[in-house]
Amino acid sequence: MRDPLPSHELAAFAAAVETGTVHGAAEALNLTQSAATKRIAALERRLEVRLLDRSRRGVAPTEVGRLLYPEAKQALAALATAERVARERAGQWGTLRLAASQTIGEFLVPGWLATFRAAGDPGQVQLHIGNSPAVLRELADGIVDIGFVEGNDPLDGLGALTMLSDEIVAVVSVDHPWARRRSVGVHDLQQEAFVTREPASGTRAVAEAALALHSVTLEPTAELASTQSLKRAVVSGGFTLLSRLAVQAEEEARTLAALPVRGVELRRELHAVHVSGAPLPFRARRFWAFLVDQAGANA
Numbered sequence: 510m511r512d513p514l515p516s517h518e519l520a521a522f523a524a525a526v527e528t529g530t531v532h533g534a535a536e537a538l539n540l541t542q543s544a545a546t547k548r549i550a551a552l553e554r555r556l557e558v559r560l561l562d563r564s565r566r567g568v569a570p571t572e573v574g575r576l577l578y579p580e581a582k583q584a585l586a587a588l589a590t591a592e593r594v595a596r597e598r599a600g601q602w603g604t605l606r607l608a609a610s611q612t613i614g615e616f617l618v619p620g621w622l623a624t625f626r627a628a629g630d631p632g633q634v635q636l637h638i639g640n641s642p643a644v645l646r647e648l649a650d651g652i653v654d655i656g657f658v659e660g661n662d663p664l665d666g667l668g669a670l671t672m673l674s675d676e677i678v679a680v681v682s683v684d685h686p687w688a689r690r691r692s693v694g695v696h697d698l699q700q701e702a703f704v705t706r707e708p709a710s711g712t713r714a715v716a717e718a719a720l721a722l723h724s725v726t727l728e729p730t731a732e733l734a735s736t737q738s739l740k741r742a743v744v745s746g747g748f749t750l751l752s753r754l755a756v757q758a759e760e761e762a763r764t765l766a767a768l769p770v771r772g773v774e775l776r777r778e779l780h781a782v783h784v785s786g787a788p789l790p791f792r793a794r795r796f797w798a799f800l801v802d803q804a805g806a807n808a
Contacts, residue, residue, distance in 0.1 A: 514555065516588055519581040520650075521548035522560055526578050527646070530567040537646065582650075586787075589651030593790045605634045605792045608647045609657035610711045611736050612752040613779055614638035617672070618657060625799050632792055641711035648784060654793035655800075656782045659752075660711025661718055670781040670800055673807040677716050677775040678767040680740070680756050681748045688766035695723050695772035702747030704731045704739055715777045716750045723773055740765060750775075 524534035525545070535545035553560050560574035570578060593603065609618050614636065622634055637647060641660035648656040648667070658664075659675070679698065681687045687701075698720070705727070706713045720727065730747065733739050739749045740759060751767075759765035769775075781800050783789060789797060 518548045518552035521545045522552055523581045525568050526570050586651045606653040607655050608637040608644040608653040610641045610659045612659055612755055613657040616754045640709040642709050659779050660714045666785055667782040668785045670804050671778045672781055672804050673779055675777055675779050676753045677750050678753050679748050679770055680751050680765055680767050682744050683766050692769045692771045695725055695770055702730045703727045704742045704747055704749045705729045707732055719773050719775055
């Protein structure tokens with residue numbers, strides 16, 4: 510029997526199709542662009558066919574590439590399942606593999622894991638924290654078993670569990686004039702310097718969609734990579750929009766002020782998700798059952 514197609518080459522090809530660029534594929538797989546290019550080129554040589562059309566705008570699958578893509582995804586998912594099954598059958602608990610958007614990953618998941626461990630789970634946990642689209646990609650690619658998301662991304666094909674409802678608030682320094690208010694009006698937001706996360710951030714996506722319903726568009730003066738960097742930035746002035754969960758400690762310490770925004774609905778639901786129809790490994794099944802209990806307690 511001939512050797513099968515290498516999974517690392519298939520993964521690079523699939524990532525390039527999904528992101529539309531080799532650079533995007535490299536970022537998704539934590540590779541250099543040169544390494545991603547070499548893997549795709551090796552697959553094309555192996556199959557003796559061009560799989561991607563390249564242009565200044567990026568890459569697009571050829572006719573053969575379009576046929577190969579779903580098969581590659583299925584093969585990669587099967588390999589991930591085979592590894593999980595083998596580990597379970599060998600009597601190993603395996604690593605609980607999770608991915609979470611920043612708000613949930615920084616301010617909720619650690620507490621849930623501590624409670625889960627205290628209830629008798631002794632195994633290792635691997636937690637990736639990124640934005641919601643990245644979490645959904647890792648889930649679809651079989652990199653993680655359970656994800657936590659907070660944006661407007663569609664959850665088609667996923668089993669979703671609402672963990673709790675969250676409020677997005679305007680956050681300013683305690684020295685800011687707004688800090689003396691009980692709330693701030695939606696149209697007042699356009700009068701202040703605004704700092705925010707990257708466009709793929711779930712918090713930003715939810716806020717922008719809600720504000721657009723009121724014809725409010727905010728032009729950021731800066732886009733920063735993390736919640737912590739936003740909180741540091743507003744100490745010097747301006748405001749940001751964050752989950753109230755993210756500023757509880759600063760509110761208690763009186764270093765930041767969090768204000769509800771009047772005239773707009775800035776609440777969203779935070780979800781735990783897994784791929785529907787795909788069997789969860791043993792520990793992931795136990796953790797999902799634990800999450801169901803947690804969601805019930807928060808309801």
